[in-house]
Amino acid sequence: MSLIDALTRAHPALEVLPASAATAPYAYDAGTRRTPVEHGPVVAFPATAAEVAAVVRTAADLGVSVVPRGAGTGLSGGASAGADQLVVSTERLTRIVEISPADELAVVEPGVINADLNTALAPYGLFYAPDPASYAISTLGGNIATNAGGLRCAKYGVTRESVLALDVVLPDGALVHVGHRSIKGVTGLDLVSLFVGSEGVLGIVVGATLRLRPLPVARRTLTAFFDSTGEGARALGAITASRVRPAVVEFLDEPTLRDIDAHSGSDLRRRGASLALVELDGFGIDEQTAELITALTAAGGRVAVVPDGEAPLLWELRRSGRGLGQGAPTWYVGEDIAVPRSALPAVFDYFPVLEARYGVRVSAVAHAGDGNLHPLLKLPIPPGLEGTPAPPALGAAATDLVAFALSRGGTVSGEHGIGTVKLDWAALELDDRVQRLSHAIKDAVDPDDVLNPGKALPAPVLQPA
Amino acid sequence: MSLIDALTRAHPALEVLPASAATAPYAYDAGTRRTPVEHGPVVAFPATAAEVAAVVRTAADLGVSVVPRGAGTGLSGGASAGADQLVVSTERLTRIVEISPADELAVVEPGVINADLNTALAPYGLFYAPDPASYAISTLGGNIATNAGGLRCAKYGVTRESVLALDVVLPDGALVHVGHRSIKGVTGLDLVSLFVGSEGVLGIVVGATLRLRPLPVARRTLTAFFDSTGEGARALGAITASRVRPAVVEFLDEPTLRDIDAHSGSDLRRRGASLALVELDGFGIDEQTAELITALTAAGGRVAVVPDGEAPLLWELRRSGRGLGQGAPTWYVGEDIAVPRSALPAVFDYFPVLEARYGVRVSAVAHAGDGNLHPLLKLPIPPGLEGTPAPPALGAAATDLVAFALSRGGTVSGEHGIGTVKLDWAALELDDRVQRLSHAIKDAVDPDDVLNPGKALPAPVLQPA
Incomplete structure (x- = not known):
């Protein structure tokens, strides 16, 4: 039976789009949009947590892998999907279930837009601190899946520090609750932190209990x-x-x-x-x-x-960014490195070195409080070459800069995640044993590789027997 | 070959105590000291991370399980050891490797006492925030293993929020580095958070990069x-x-x-x-x-x-606590529940109910900012019954209170951990699927159950085939 038949038969009330040209936008996210496709995947729009669980179970039974998707604003390809995969969108899960001023928490469904939560919180004198640049358009579920950062993180922490509990659909369709409504809690392994930032390879967040803070007095x-x-x-x-x-x-x-x-x-x-x-x-x-x-x-x-x-x-x-897409056509690569704060001057000093070595232009804004930079490496496209791939020098310059950040104790991704786009760079950061450890955990949670296969975790070099 | 022979042969410079009456104090921690033993385990005192790795490898090769131990101040039995186990003490790993004011971080070995780090930091105008009540006697490695809390957590976060990177010895003796010196970083799974609070069942922390903060101006x-x-x-x-x-x-x-x-x-x-x-x-x-x-x-x-x-x-x-051990002899149970802050009055209102139902005395101090309570349940010991087990009513009252906390969205352990002492209560909190998921992760990281077997994770009910 085809996936679409199985889904509509098992879940008659489920909103689902068949694979078609119309679902092409669901084949990529903001990180992979530059290489559009003709034909998209099947897309399901479950309206409840239970429906997410049932849909995942159906897909797993058919051996179809599942790509969880929030608003598709991710910058690393974490939500890009092949034509043979099932996209499970959280766009219909938009309820703010509870706001508790006494406990300084909110319970939300994953499709709630970050900014919408803060709009709802303002009358209570509260706010949700993590503020990725995409806050006006990205979902809280996506923020959780990428452990999204933002501007206020140095003082208020990244998304992880604001997540108290999660409802998660596991790769076999089981629905579990991890964490608690209390601020503290150390019972068992910290599965909340494990799911936060796991880019949909371990589970799909279908509910979240989020820590809030009082709006500053000034x-x-x-x-x-x-x-x-x-x-x-x-x-x-x-x-x-x-x-x-x-x-x-x-x-x-x-x-x-x-x-x-x-x-x-x-x-x-x-x-x-x-x-x-x-x-x-x-x-x-x-x-x-x-x-x-x-x-x-x-x-x-x-x-x-x-x-x-x-x-x-x-x-x-x-x-509002730096005006990419305006002016002369340009090849570019955007980075998301983070370094210890003391290394920020060295990173900026390194830009002219890169420019001289590779003929590229390099600039950056930095969330300086936490050492997270967004360097932009550009090469002007000569007339007539629009639409052709960038010369290797651009990628080489980008990798050079990543290696520089790593040499200073930094990371290839401060807040955007690895997805598909940064897998090679992640392999530079994580030693082989750590890569194998991560895959062992993925295999333990998702033995059939149902959820977002091939994302987030670089493939380790195989160990000789 | 015996464990002690294997250790001394493989590591001639290693300080090691044979199993004997002299090592009896290493058979328990502050949570299990009330039931002392005659004969203790073999205890190794490696002086470097590499030596920890080598010792773990030797033990694993012999099929001997390893109990990591800091200062033994834990309150849940996480560091208690059987006579057939190897205790790996971090008491010799006491170097503060680096203090970086520019990056607001310190790199430490796990045996550094929490208070000693803060003494070293004061001249820099910095402090390490997590302050468990045991801060004067507990090690940072133990604090990390239990994700220790303390008094300042509501504002400054628990131990997890102050750990940027870890050096960890895995159950097969591999030494890995996870995390980074930057504040932000989302490359791969959040293994730092997974190790923090895992009570030694996944790895032994042999080095830590800790986030610091400026001493408050007032x-x-x-x-x-x-x-x-x-x-x-x-x-x-x-x-x-x-x-x-x-x-x-x-x-x-x-x-x-x-x-x-x-x-x-x-x-x-x-x-x-x-x-x-x-x-x-x-x-x-x-x-x-x-x-x-x-x-x-x-x-x-x-x-x-x-x-x-x-x-x-x-x-x-x-x-300084509440004077336990002074006055008339008393059976007692200490708890570590946490609840959403709004439930604190209900918990205190429940104490008289417990007192009437079980004939016990109940009181508590609370880290009220994060809803973490330390209730103490007591029963006076009638003359002549000293040294006999407490009547079942005491344990029943304690379990009743734990269940009450769980019914309010709380947890059985806010900051002490599960160890051996709270395994039954942890099983009340974690649903069966979450318990199985946790064991699957433990099995993936430690397939031979080398590290701290039987601790922290309640045994899940077996799934019917």
């Missing part, structure tokens, strides 16, 4: 402009050396300021050659502001407090 | 006394409803205040029938103090700011 945005990228990158250490821990520290290098100005009409580059954009929050906002101004000024910054009315515009400039 | 201690335990427990919700998030909120009920007064000569009970002992820290300490005084006063508290000179004494009274 917020303040500061800018610190510097005369060069290097000076700014080195000045970031002054924040660590102070006693202030901002909610957000974004660092934008010189090419990034120029790019933003070019596509937004702003005048950032005129004000300096690099920018630390800082948000303070919480009690004692004036004390915090004074201490940070002292620290950054001593480090060479021209520091200003941004009037409250102007702050949203600056943050919007930062979040 | 600290302030407040007391809030209430006219009854119930009134105080209900008032705790006023803290959550405020925008202040204290570093510590300890709640002491009426019998606890009396016990402390009896063994310390203090006069807490005269000042009220329950006490919320609060530490605020960070910027805006006066604003925080004012908002919290308003909130707790409105909730019925008699709130006072404790003069700085007197605060350490109060915290010492809290940490």
Whole structure:
């Protein structure tokens, strides 16, 4: 029996799209969209956790592998699907089941959009801290599957730190609950943390109990402009050396300021050659502001407090990206490396080395508070070569930069995940024994490789017998 | 060949104690000390990570199982060992390898005492946040193995939130590194979190990269006394409803205040029938103090700011415990349940129910900020019955209370772990499928059950074929 027949027979009420040109958008996510397909996979839209479980069981019985999918905003190909796979979309699981101010938690279905939860929480004076750049369009289930980061992580933690409990559909269709509604809890292995960030290879999140926080009593945005990228990158250490821990520290290098100005009409580059954009929050906002101004000024910054009315515009400039897709056509690779904070200046210093060695252009914004950078490596496409693959130099430069981050104790992915796109880089990071250990765990949880096969975990070199 | 012969032959420089009466203290930890043994296990004291790896390999080759041990301060039997097992002590692995203020991290060996790290960090203006009550005597390796909590967890997180990377000896003696020196990182499965809190059943931590924080710019201690335990427990919700998030909120009920007064000569009970002992820290300490005084006063508290000179004494009274072992001989059971904060009043209200039903005495202190309680259930021992087992009513009352916590969305262990002592209770919390999943992961990592067999994971009911 075909998959689509089996699904509609076993689950008459299930919304399901047959494999067709219409489901082609479900064949890729934002990380693999550049190589579109003609024909998409079968896509199921279960409306309840039990329906997810039943659909997975049906697929497993037929030997069809399952690709879990939230909003498809992932940047690493974690939600891309082959024509012979079943995509299980969580788009219909959009209920905010509970908001408990007394316990500072919310219980949600996985298809809830990150920003929608915060909209619902605002009247309670609460917020959900993890704020990936995609917060307006990405789902909480996807955020959990990738252990999504964001701007506020240095102070408030990544997604993992905000997940108390999960309802998970296992690869055989069993529905389990792990974790608890209490803040603390150490009973048994920490399966919540194991599922968070596992990119759908161990289970499908169908419910989550999320930790909330009180909205800060005050917020303040500061800018610190510097005369060069290097000076700014080195000045970031002054924040660590102070006693202030901002909610957000974004660092934008010189090419990034120029790019933003070019596509937004702003005048950032005129004000300096690099920018630390800082948000303070919480009690004692004036004390915090004074201490940070002292620290950054001593480090060479021209520091200003941004009037409250102007702050949203600056943050919007930062979040709106760097104008890719505008101007001359360009081959590009986006990275997501993270390094120990002290290594940030060395990373920016390495960009000119890469540019000289490979003929590419390199720039980056950094979530400087946690050492996470998003370097962008670009090569202009000569006239007539649009649509052709990038020259090997671009990929070589990207891999060179990844290796540099690893040599400084960093990681190939700070927050986007591995998916399919970063498998080769992940293999550079994880030693062979760790790769085999990870696959042993995957095999223990999913012996038939039903869930998201081939994603997230680089294939280990086989051990000689 | 005997284990001791194999160890001394393979590792001539290894410090090792043969099984004897002298090693009897290594047969139990602080959770199982009440049932001492005559004869202890073989104990090895490796001095390097490589030596730990080699010793584990030797034991595995001989089919001898290994019990990892830090300072033996655990309260759940996780480090207790049979006479046929090998105890691998980390007592010789006491180096603080690195302190990096720029990256806010320390690299340590597992035998470093928690308090010793903080002593070393103070000159840098940094601290390591997790502070189990045993911080003066427990090792960081043991803290990691149990995902230890403490008083400051509601604000600063439990041990897991402070572990960036681990060096781990696997059950076959392989030495692996997982995690990174960056704050963020999502490459592959979160093996760091899997090892943290796994109570030595998956690997032995031989090195750890720990996240540090700046010492707060200010600290302030407040007391809030209430006219009854119930009134105080209900008032705790006023803290959550405020925008202040204290570093510590300890709640002491009426019998606890009396016990402390009896063994310390203090006069807490005269000042009220329950006490919320609060530490605020960070910027805006006066604003925080004012908002919290308003909130707790409105909730019925008699709130006072404790003069700085007197605060350490109060915290010492809290940490020194409740005078167990003094006064009339008593059978007792100590618990470590955690519940959603809103359920704290219900738990305290349940104590009189238990007392009436089982004839026991019940009291508790609570890490109220994260809903973690340490109830103490006691039965006086009638003259002549010292040394005899407690009547079944005591255990029945303890299990009844655990079930109550679970019914409120809580957990049987907030921070002490399961070890051997709480296996039956863990089985009440974890559904059968989750137990089987946990064992499947244990089997994948440790197929020969070399490391700490029988601990931490309740044995699942066997699935019918």
